[in-house]
Amino acid sequence: MRLTILHNRDADALEEDPGREAREDVERVASAMHGVLTQAGHVVDLVPVERDLSAVADALQRRRADLVVNLCESLNGDSRGEMLVPGLLDLLGVHYTGNSAFTLALALHKNKAKELLRARGVPTPDFWLLESTDALKNVDLPWPLIVKPSREDASMGIDFDSVVSDRRALSRAVDRVRRTFKQPALVERYVKGREIYVPLLGRPLAALPLTEIRFGGVFTGRLPVLTYRAKWQADSDECRDSPSVAARLPPKLEARCVEVATAAFEALEGRDYGRVDLRLDEDGQPWVIDINPNCDLHPQAGFARAAQAAGHSFAELALHLVDLAWERRNGDQASRRTRPAAARRAAQPHRDLLTGRGLVRARAHRRRPAAE
Numbered sequence: 001m002r003l004t005i006l007h008n009r010d011a012d013a014l015e016e017d018p019g020r021e022a023r024e025d026v027e028r029v030a031s032a033m034h035g036v037l038t039q040a041g042h043v044v045d046l047v048p049v050e051r052d053l054s055a056v057a058d059a060l061q062r063r064r065a066d067l068v069v070n071l072c073e074s075l076n077g078d079s080r081g082e083m084l085v086p087g088l089l090d091l092l093g094v095h096y097t098g099n100s101a102f103t104l105a106l107a108l109h110k111n112k113a114k115e116l117l118r119a120r121g122v123p124t125p126d127f128w129l130l131e132s133t134d135a136l137k138n139v140d141l142p143w144p145l146i147v148k149p150s151r152e153d154a155s156m157g158i159d160f161d162s163v164v165s166d167r168r169a170l171s172r173a174v175d176r177v178r179r180t181f182k183q184p185a186l187v188e189r190y191v192k193g194r195e196i197y198v199p200l201l202g203r204p205l206a207a208l209p210l211t212e213i214r215f216g217g218v219f220t221g222r223l224p225v226l227t228y229r230a231k232w233q234a235d236s237d238e239c240r241d242s243p244s245v246a247a248r249l250p251p252k253l254e255a256r257c258v259e260v261a262t263a264a265f266e267a268l269e270g271r272d273y274g275r276v277d278l279r280l281d282e283d284g285q286p287w288v289i290d291i292n293p294n295c296d297l298h299p300q301a302g303f304a305r306a307a308q309a310a311g312h313s314f315a316e317l318a319l320h321l322v323d324l325a326w327e328r329r330n331g332d333q334a335s336r337r338t339r340p341a342a343a344r345r346a347a348q349p350h351r352d353l354l355t356g357r358g359l360v361r362a363r364a365h366r367r368r369p370a371a372e
């Protein structure tokens with residue numbers, strides 16, 4: 001198969017990027033994927049996504065790959081651009097691995113994702129979205145609280161000052177998020193307790209072995225959080241003292257965690273792979289704190305290690321992600337063929353929009369419907 005791996009190359013896009021390490025990491029994931037997919041006999045290109053999306057569109061059209069492996073997590077140093085890449089791929093009529101623009105957009109609008117979870121009865125901590133410091137007076141949640149950017153991931157903007165126990169600290173933390181990230185702050189009830197990750201993979205989705213962050217040393221006597229430093233600065237105390245380990249849970253609790261995580265992922269129409277982050281309260285109730293439909297696939301990071309614990313090498317994981325996308329592509333084509341002609345005619349304007357009229361030529365593998 002001809003594959004194109006898309007990855008963001010934007011670690012130097014901003015003068016001061018609070019997420020530089022996370023963005024650099026994506027290039028290493030892309031290179032690891034390139035290695036194993038090439039080894040498996042595929043013809044693989046790496047295409048970095050930089051400032052100019054039309055250059056990416058041109059590169060994709062020239063290559064005419066069978067599938068794109070989409071690893072993009074941001075655009076121009078802005079996580080909010082993540083969702084535009086699968087949007088572009090949809091526009092070009094190119095199939096790709098992983099989650100849709102819709103799912104990525106929802107996950108990165110954490111307040112919207114939480115509203116959906118609430119509506120579906122999936123437990124997630126109470127919260128406020130603060131667009132201005134004036135709105136601080138509305139916050140009526142019990143202390144302690146955590147303040148995080150509402151449109152980021154990878155622990156960006158999270159440090160020990162993100163957990164607050166009084167109004168002054170709350171105001172400072174909200175102000176900092178708004179100034180640094182130019183976006184509303186999410187203020188959420190802090191859940192004391194174990195931090196459990198549920199990696200989900202496949203169609204239908206199944207959980208890989210659950211992992212847990214074991215907070216020690218530097219976190220003792222504090223309300224622990226997986227800070228940006230803990231996640232990305234390998235030489236920091238915070239990183240050393242927060243290893244990811246296999247989660248040992250009683251079977252009933254483990255099953256409940258998987259149930260809650262799956263319900264959360266499905267609420268966002270998640271597909272193929274992703275990771276749901278939970279906290280367990282003192283009654284053993286899991287609360288969804290984060291949904292990651294584009295989680296880190298680095299061979300040494302949690303998702304790939306969970307796959308390995310289930311007996312799947314990184315190469316097998318990569319090939320499985322490609323297979324899932326390939327099956328979807330074939331399924332989409334099969335459903336196109338079997339639709340009645342009248343329905344195809346009705347869908348015409350939409351299809352034109354998706355294939356971009358003049359912007360993209362219809363791809364060779366797409367059979368023209370008989371009605372055209």
Ligand SMILES: Nc1ncnc2c1ncn2[C@@H]1O[C@H](COP(=O)(O)OP(=O)(O)O)[C@@H](O)[C@H]1O
Binds near residue numbers: 153191192195277279
């Ligand atoms: N409600 C919460 N209660 C306790 N800790 C939390 C809560 N929300 C986030 N955290 C801590 O902050 C970290 C980062 O927050 P998260 O919501 O996962 O954001 P990101 O999308 O940046 O990963 C989590 O790994 C966890 O340690």
Ligand SMILES: [Mg+2]
Binds near residue numbers: 154155277290
């Ligand atoms: Mg998280």
